[in-house]
Amino acid sequence: MKLFDKIPIWLLLVPALVLGFAPFQPQPHLVEKVIMLMQGQLVEFIDIFDLLWHGVFPLLFLVKLIREIQLVYSAKR
Numbered sequence: 502m503k504l505f506d507k508i509p510i511w512l513l514l515v516p517a518l519v520l521g522f523a524p525f526q527p528q529p530h531l532v533e534k535v536i537m538l539m540q541g542q543l544v545e546f547i548d549i550f551d552l553l554w555h556g557v558f559p560l561l562f563l564v565k566l567i568r569e570i571q572l573v574y575s576a577k578r
Contacts, residue, residue, distance in 0.1 A: 502568070510565050521556070521558065
């Protein structure tokens with residue numbers, strides 16, 4: 502976690518926004534793949550890989566954001 506704490510949050514925000522919302526028209530891949538997952542249609546390898554590829558940076562950004570909030574909260578105690 503020490504290495505993860507050294508990464509600036511903006512360095513995760515940029516790829517999270519780009520990969521999370523690309524392609525911008527007509528519907529982002531991440532949204533499309535999550536809908537497919539919820540409907541049980543995410544069965545092909547390329548679709549699963551696409552979900553992981555477009556979702557890894559938004560997930561890392563959320564983990565980093567939660568970690569930053571925890572560090573700030575624990576520093577105030």
